[in-house]
Amino acid sequence: MPRQTARMVDGTSHADVLEQPGAARLERQDGARHAQIETSPYAGTPDLSSLSNRRAGRIDAVSVADLLRNSFVYPPHSILEEVKLVTPGFDARTDMRSAPRFHFLFRERDRGRSDAGESRDWVGTYHRLLCDAVTEACAGMRAPWLLQSGGKDSTTLAIAAAEAKPETVCITYLGGREEDEVASARTIARTLGLRHESLVCDPGRAWDRYVAIAPRMPLLTADFALLSYVDLATEVAAGGGDGVMDGLGSDWYFGMAMQHQQRLLTALARGLRLPFALSELPLIDRSFVLCFVLSSLEMTRVERLFPGSRFSDAEVDELFGREVSSHSRARLATFQAELESAETPNEWRAMVASISGGAAAFAKGLYTLEAMSLRPAYPFCNSRLREWVHREVPPELLLDPATNDNKVLVRQHIATRFHDLPYVSRKGSFRFDLRGLARARFDQVHALARQADSLLPGAARWLERNRRRLDNKYHASKFYLLAVVLPWITARGEDARQLP
Structure with a gap:
């Protein structure tokens, strides 16, 4: 996938978007330097090198509130006032400061139709396209490492990598006690003939590694897998790797089923403004479930589906000592029209996931790897692969209408090599020891x-x-957010501009 050029605009109109091969162009308006950068891996490998010397950028207070409220900055904004981002769903030809419009990339109405009566080798075609996608995404890499979480995406990628890029090293993260997919991941890698490594989470070590690279990170997200990602990327670099292969990008075009638990959570969401002291009352403050229910009452339906426990609006305003949370919440309006146009609950859920995924899931890797001079590879973002899946593959091979299982085609691809592996029924992830981080690094964060x-x-x-x-x-989740936000902010030595 070609490395895409940063685009910078002066804010007058989309016609003023300038592009120069191999380098970013800068324009001035009233003495300010504004940047608009395409960070969607669907458009090519993002190039963040133009941000390496933007040390004078002003921190955006509302974006800091976004991080504390949702763990990511609402696109097209960034942590810096002068930098806007073109994430998946936005048009790079449009000025993100004056007219950002969001359109979900993978509407259900554009999907392929049922070909149940047609005999086609869907699995074979998928395998060939995925192998090609791995080859293109890792072009020029001498030693790519695959983040092998133990889930369907990383397993199907490992199958393709074993054929297309057999020098790939797989690495699995053991982040907490909830799940342990290391044994399964090791079996998969070794069966495919790939080298496998594992890393056990040490929250203090992961945070120290993050603090070390924070001054070089061009922008900021507070994704709950960020510290895990930094920990892993440091191991990759130490092990001689020059790139990281990540299994992000396929959820939205394969489709996402609205699960029963998610329906309950969105039903709880009321957007109420409650006193922050409620979650600190005796007995309540010790119960994760009670605190989680209270926080859900305070969130909007959309925000409740964003991952993790975060600061409430009242707490954010307390942290700032002034009202900022309402400005953050208002940013959701950019996505409202498209969300309201969703034709099914599943499509609505995929839209919500794309908002956070474009600004958090991809961002944690892009910002980390830029700071460490490693290259990112997202094979699932390959244009031929995604368009074939979205527009040609029958819907019943995307989401099973009877069981609501997702990625049926991917499961069938995995079944050509493996059977009855635990990750098929229990999804793995890069979990992180939040409470351990608070115990290990409280004084430093304070x-x-x-x-x-x-x-x-x-x-x-x-x-x-x-x-x-x-x-x-x-509460440890909120500590994590501060533990991510504070090192990046203090490394710049700057304050945010005061709001009116």
């Missing part, structure tokens, strides 16, 4: 909160007040 007092005057007080509650994963 010291950073004091340094960032002019931007987040309430951060140190929140940490002091909730230190004894951080054995509850709900």
Whole structure:
């Protein structure tokens, strides 16, 4: 996949978007330097090199609120006021500062039709296209490493990599006690003839590694897998790898089923404004379930489907010492028209996932790898593969109408090599020891909160007040957000512009 050129605009109209092969073009307006950069891997490998020297960029307070409320910055915004991003669903020809319009890339109405009566080798074609996608995504890489979480995506990628890029090394992360897919992942890799490595989460080590590269990270996301990703990428670099192959990008075009639990969560979401002290009351503060229910009542339906436990609007305003949360919540309006046009609950869920996925899931890898001079590879974003799946593969091979199982074609591809593996029924992920991080690095994060007092005057007080509650994963999740946001902000030594 070709490396795409950064695009920078002066904000007057989409006709002023300028592109110069191999380098970014800058335009000035009222003395400010504005950047618009295409970061969608569906459009090619993003090029963030133009941000390496943008040390003078001003931190956007509303974007910091986005991170604390949702763990990512609502696109097309970024952590820097002057930088806008063209994530999946936005048009790079449009000025993201004046007229951003979001359109979901994979509408159900554009899918292929049932070919149940037609005899075609769907699995064979999928395998060939995936092998080609691996070859293109890893072109020029001498030693790619595959993030093998133990799930369907990384397993089907491993099958293709064994044929198309047999020098690939697989690495699996053991992040917590909830799941252990290392044994399964090791069996898969070795059966395919691929080298396998594993890494056990040490939250203090992962945070230290993140702090070391934070000054070089061009932008910021607080994805709950970011520290895991940094931990893994450091191992890749130490092991001689020059690129990271990631299985992101296929969920949206294969389709995502709205699960029963997600229906319940969206039903709980009421967008209420509750006193932040409720989750700190005796008994409630020790119960993850009660805290989670309270936080769900405070979120919108869309925001409740974003991963993880995060700060409430009242808490965010307390952290800033002024009202900022409402400005963050207002950014959701950019996506409202498209969300309301969803024709099924499954399509609505996929749209929601694409909002956070484009700004968080991809971003954690892009920002980390840019800081470490490693190359990203997203084979599932390959144009031929995704268009074939979305427009030609029968819907029943995407989502099973009877069982609601997703990625039926991928399961069939895996079944050509393996049978009855645990990840098929229990999805793996890069989990992280949130409570362990709070135990290991509280004092260091508290010291950073004091340094960032002019931007987040309430951060140190929140940490002091909730230190004894951080054995509850709900509160530890909020500690994680501060542990990610504060090092990046303090490394720049800048404050955000005051809101009107």
